[in-house]
Amino acid sequence: MDLQTLTYIVVGATFALYIGIAIWARARTTGDFYVAGKGVPPVLNGMATAADWMSAASFISMAGLIAFYGYGGSVFLMGWTGGYVLLAMLLAPYLRKYGKYTVPEFIGDRYYGQSARILAVICLIIASVTYVIGQMKGIGVAFSRFLETDYDTGLYIGMGIVFIYAVMGGMKGITYTQIAQYCVLIFAYTVPAVFISMHLTGNPIPQIGLGSKMADGSGLYLLDKLDATLKDLGFGEYTTKERLSTLNMFVYTMSLMIGTAGLPHVIMRFFTVPKVKDARASAGWALVFIALLYTVAPAVGAMARMNLMDTIQPAPGEWLKVDERPSWFRNWEKTGLLKFEDKNGDGRIQYVADPEKNEMVKVDRDIMVLANPEIAKLPNWVIALVVAGGLAAALSTAAGLLLAIASAISHDLLKGVFAPNISEKSELLASRIAMALAIAAAGYLGLHPPDFAAGTVALAFGLAASSIFPALMMGIFSKTMNKAGAMAGMLAGIGVTLFYVFQHKGIFFVADWKYLESWGTNWFLGIEPNAFGAIGAVVNFAVAFIVAKVTAPPPEHIQHMVEDIRVPMGAEAAAAAH
Amino acid sequence: MSSRASYWKANLRLVTVCLTIWFLVSFVFGILLAEPLNAIRIGGYKLGFWFAQQGSIYTFVILIFCYAWRVNKLDQQYGVHED
Numbered sequence: 240m241d242l243q244t245l246t247y248i249v250v251g252a253t254f255a256l257y258i259g260i261a262i263w264a265r266a267r268t269t270g271d272f273y274v275a276g277k278g279v280p281p282v283l284n285g286m287a288t289a290a291d292w293m294s295a296a297s298f299i300s301m302a303g304l305i306a307f308y309g310y311g312g313s314v315f316l317m318g319w320t321g322g323y324v325l326l327a328m329l330l331a332p333y334l335r336k337y338g339k340y341t342v343p344e345f346i347g348d349r350y351y352g353q354s355a356r357i358l359a360v361i362c363l364i365i366a367s368v369t370y371v372i373g374q375m376k377g378i379g380v381a382f383s384r385f386l387e388t389d390y391d392t393g394l395y396i397g398m399g400i401v402f403i404y405a406v407m408g409g410m411k412g413i414t415y416t417q418i419a420q421y422c423v424l425i426f427a428y429t430v431p432a433v434f435i436s437m438h439l440t441g442n443p444i445p446q447i448g449l450g451s452k453m454a455d456g457s458g459l460y461l462l463d464k465l466d467a468t469l470k471d472l473g474f475g476e477y478t479t480k481e482r483l484s485t486l487n488m489f490v491y492t493m494s495l496m497i498g499t500a501g502l503p504h505v506i507m508r509f510f511t512v513p514k515v516k517d518a519r520a521s522a523g524w525a526l527v528f529i530a531l532l533y534t535v536a537p538a539v540g541a542m543a544r545m546n547l548m549d550t551i552q553p554a555p556g557e558w559l560k561v562d563e564r565p566s567w568f569r570n571w572e573k574t575g576l577l578k579f580e581d582k583n584g585d586g587r588i589q590y591v592a593d594p595e596k597n598e599m600v601k602v603d604r605d606i607m608v609l610a611n612p613e614i615a616k617l618p619n620w621v622i623a624l625v626v627a628g629g630l631a632a633a634l635s636t637a638a639g640l641l642l643a644i645a646s647a648i649s650h651d652l653l654k655g656v657f658a659p660n661i662s663e664k665s666e667l668l669a670s671r672i673a674m675a676l677a678i679a680a681a682g683y684l685g686l687h688p689p690d691f692a693a694g695t696v697a698l699a700f701g702l703a704a705s706s707i708f709p710a711l712m713m714g715i716f717s718k719t720m721n722k723a724g725a726m727a728g729m730l731a732g733i734g735v736t737l738f739y740v741f742q743h744k745g746i747f748f749v750a751d752w753k754y755l756e757s758w759g760t761n762w763f764l765g766i767e768p769n770a771f772g773a774i775g776a777v778v779n780f781a782v783a784f785i786v787a788k789v790t791a792p793p794p795e796h797i798q799h800m801v802e803d804i805r806v807p808m809g810a811e812a813a814a815a816a817h
Numbered sequence: 818m819s820s821r822a823s824y825w826k827a828n829l830r831l832v833t834v835c836l837t838i839w840f841l842v843s844f845v846f847g848i849l850l851a852e853p854l855n856a857i858r859i860g861g862y863k864l865g866f867w868f869a870q871q872g873s874i875y876t877f878v879i880l881i882f883c884y885a886w887r888v889n890k891l892d893q894q895y896g897v898h899e900d
Contacts, residue, residue, distance in 0.1 A: 317873050323881065328836065328881075479863075516899065530874050537871065
């Protein structure tokens with residue numbers, strides 16, 4: 240059977256499964272729509288959180304970025320897993336104890352006022368929409384390859400499917416659907432990795448294969464061979480090449496970690512467990528399921544790079560002939576995401592670091608994971624499976640984020656602030672309209688995304704890191720943090736981060752709306768905009784503490800509330816109040 | 818001192834220990850000291866590179882379960898557990 244037909248069948252079958260589950264569990268009341276009635280056990284909740292968490296950025300984009308950044312790509316690996324440690328120890332159990340539906344609800348109560356709540360909603364929407372842009376990029380790449388069209392068409396089709404998907408089921412539908420999605424995506428990610436690891440090193444476990452010797456009889460370790468190949472062509476050593484600088488890597492990792500603990504759609508997950516104890520365990524289980532993919536990803540990245548280099552340079556000094564480009568190469572050219580240019584007219588494709596001589600003029604990093612099984616000449620069913628897995632990852636996260644955006648608008652803004660008497664039916668309708676608008680905005684911006692999928696998502700993390708995380712953490716760990724302090728902190732934190740990001744990428748990521756271009760790029764200590772969230776968070780904490788020092792302390796009942804959320808006792812009662 | 822206040826103190830101590838390990842395996846071993854650690858090898862892995870792309874992640878998983886186990890015991894010990 241040809242690849243196209245097979246892909247249709249596998250993708251169609253997995254979609255039928257998800258939609259079937261979504262219909263079966265279709266949300267009826269608003270309580271179910273948001274948090275599935277708080278009845279999901281930790282292991283299953285962990286699995287669903289993992290699916291929710293691992294998006295197009297993790298599945299489609301990250302290993303591709305690692306393939307090209309090498310050691311520098313470690314920022315994603317450490318950043319997107321280490322955040323769960325912060326989440327489990329600093330936030331999840333306390334927010335579960337508090338027992339409300341959404342993050343802005345907590346911020347509004349803790350900082351006693353609608354203004355704090357509205358500010359939190361705005362920060363949340365900015366971060367989440369940026370995140371969805373990253374997903375749209377991934378969805379566009381996957382659909383364009385799968386339907387063999389250009390990227391823009393792939394993106395439009397993806398938008399339609401995300402809309403149907405997110406509007407159909409609420410969190411309950413999504414929780415069970417996401418368990419199915421996790422199974423599909425982890426299977427789709429590891430199967431090709433096992434094949435490729437086996438082929439290159441003779442070891443079927445990719446985590447061990449990456450540190451093993453090549454099976455080609457050369458006696459070289461895989462990583463040493465890769466280092467040598469890349470160094471020869473001027474790319475820099477794979478295992479030691481840093482991302483810009485040590486400081487930039489440090490700040491980048493920190494930004495992703497605290498962003499993880501500040502993203503509303505992940506935190507919301509921990510409202511769904513029955514007990515405080517379960518919130519701690521859920522974070523652990525989520526990380527187990529995430530680590531399964533994240534420890535395989537470095538192997539996928541390195542091995543994909545190795546196979547790509549071997550395809551383009553089959554023997555030292557012998558480059559791939561233009562007429563002999565393999566079919567995967569031609570197929571990706573159709574999407575516009577892969578381009579070569581025979582600059583010296585020798586009928587061969589040179590791939591070197593020097594931009595003057597390099598003839599692989601465009602290799603979109605986000606195609607690497609999807610192209611990987613084809614480059615390694617794996618059977619067609621594996622390739623079809625990877626497309627299905629990539630779509631599962633992108634769709635599940637997009638749906639979770641859209642839900643967070645929808646609940647922020649309908650629950651926090653409409654019902655909480657502007658129209659407290661709104662009926663459940665109108666609230667549900669408003670949340671669906673909010674979803675549709677968010678998809679349209681993110682899709683439009685996804686036509687010219689600010690970075691590769693994982694880079695765009697990193698920007699979203701920076702925004703969450705600089706605004707939500709400090710406000711939540713101070714709300715739990717400092718009894719004296721007051722409304723003025725927290726609000727000034729959030730404004731300052733997200734303010735400086737947006738200023739730095741938009742100066743580099745354009746206002747709302749529209750490239751024509753850049754400003755202060757004469758300042759150059761990465762002008763603050765050589766830190767790139769994707770990593771700036773950690774600096775924003777430091778500003779947030781500092782401003783908050785200074786303002787809190789010179790303004791009135793929070794009222795007595797707020798200090799009692801903080802004391803109360805610090806102990807698990809009485810959590811059932813808090814939940815039952817809903 | 819009330820049992821709630823001493824529970825919170827004990828919890829903060831535990832969190833501090835855990836976060837020190839968290840910082841050590843990722844930021845120190847994986848980034849700041851990666852270069853000198855790369856002189857040591859486990860198989861084909863340079864040690865600093867291994868911490869950055871494998872070791873830190875395994876440590877995080879173990880760390881969360883250890884924390885959960887210890888803090889659940891604290892809950893019981895100070896009588897602030899649920900039910």
